[in-house]
Amino acid sequence: MNKMMTLRQSVALGALALALTAPGLGQAETPEIEALITAARAEPPLSVYDSTGKITEMADAFAAKYGLQATGTKVKAEAQIEMMLREAQAGNVQGDVSIISDAPSVIGQLLPVGAAVSYLPPDLAPKIPEDFQNPLVVVTTANVWAYNAELASECPVSNIWQLTEPEWNGKVAMQDPLGKSIYTDWFSQMEATADDKVAAAYVAQYGKPLETDQGSATKAWVKAMAQNAPVLGSSDSAAAEAVGAPGQSVAFMGMMSSAKFRENTAKGYKLGLCADIQPFAGFSNAGVGVIAAGTDSPNAARLFIHYVLTAEGIAPQAEDGKISSNSDVALPADEPSGVGKVLDRMLPYRISNAMADWDSRQDWQDFWRLNYRK
Incomplete structure (x- = not known):
């Protein structure tokens, strides 16, 4: 029987059994989960991928908890997509589960x-x-505006339009939207779901309505940002260093994952969270959990998806400010960035707009390329 059809049928039947017989949600493990564990132990070792190195720790903890063999490997989202497509086409699946921080590509x-x-x-x-729920988002990553807390006692910027002004020319660090699709997705999501808030932020900053021929307030802001010579890099690490490295004399602002605030302890950085910047303190992107259709470890794969949706399973990422989609799972009180206190001030990721994000990526990249000035 075709392996892809086998997994689809297996997932559907397993879901039906759980839906019909699952006991109270407060129990740590249902009889159905015990059945998954038993079946998983008869399957080959599990291979799981994610774009964070924390997946190694997560896979090891999963294997120890359930008496299984599992290996976690850090692989960039784009490479995960390519691997899953290539392995499916070849009928030679090596990766069983992927958590991919690129919902539109999924x-x-x-x-x-x-x-x-x-x-x-x-x-x-x-x-x-x-x-x-469909597709399943396992975790969301908060990407936040940050400043150097050694140079200022509070965030020096209260409105994103300030970052387009001469004072911040060449002093905003971020990843290059031409190489990091979550940034073009950010632009797309902001235009589709919160353009009115970008326009309102302009009024709040300048006391008059925005007049633009760009078609949207978001495009006007993106154009102005691109033309203000932001410092572009290939990683959040580069942005975190530019903003937070100690001993600096010139203040930089930056956009980066909340995970980089761990460098305050690891490297002595001085990153501070811009909690009150209008209209948003940052934006979220989604990590989608999927199972390879041709996996020969379908029960172990489903068990792993279940595990990472629990507080125990997602704990290594929660420590970095990544938010579980399970509403019962909170961020640790000592999470370094403090993003848990400003989640209501973030631009949330809307899966419902993901196809529009996918379709508009090239347009946003062309728009950025046309307007970027060094």
């Missing part, structure tokens, strides 16, 4: 050709927002 490339399937554990479904 929806636009993987799922339509049947290279991967989305699995939502029925016993956890009531805890997952509807928008995050």
Whole structure:
């Protein structure tokens, strides 16, 4: 029987069994989870991928908890997509589970050709927002505006339009939108879901309505940002160093993952979170969990998806300010960035807009390329 069809049927039947028989949600492990564990132990070792190195720790903890063999490997989102497509086409699946921080690519490339399937554990479904269920979002990453707290006692910027002014020319560090698709997705999401808030922020800053021929307030802001010579890099690490390295005399602002605030302890950085910048303190992107359609470890794969939706499973990433889609799972009180206190001030990621993000990527890249000035 075709392996892809076998997994789809297996996922569907497993989901039905859990939905019909799962006991109270407060129990740590249901009889159905015990059945998954038993079946998983008869399967080959599990291979899981994520774009964070924390996946190694997560896979090791999963294996120890359930008496299984599992290996976690850090692989960039773009490479994960390519690997899953290539392995599916060759009928030679090596990676069983991927957590991919590129929802538009999952929806636009993987799922339509049947290279991967989305699995939502029925016993956890009531805890997952509807928008995050299909495909399943496992975790969201907060990307925040940051400043150097050694040079200022509070964030020197209160409005994103200030970053387009001469004072901040050449002093805003971020990843290059031509190489990091979550940035073009950010632009797309902001235009589609919060353009009115970008326009209102302009009024708040300048006391008059925005007049622009760009078609949207978001495009006007992106153009102005691009023309203000932001310092572009290939990683959040570069932005974190530019903004937070100690001993600086010139203040930089930057956009980066909340995970980089751990460098305050590891490297003595002085990163501070801009909690009150209008209209948003930052934006979120989604990590989608998918199972390779041709996996020969479908039970172990489903068990791993269930595990990472628990507080125990996602703990290594929660320490970096990454937010579980399970509403029962909170960030640790000592998470370094403090992003948990400003989640209501973030631009949330809307899966419902993911295909529009996918379709508009090239347009946003061309728009950035046309307007960027060094």
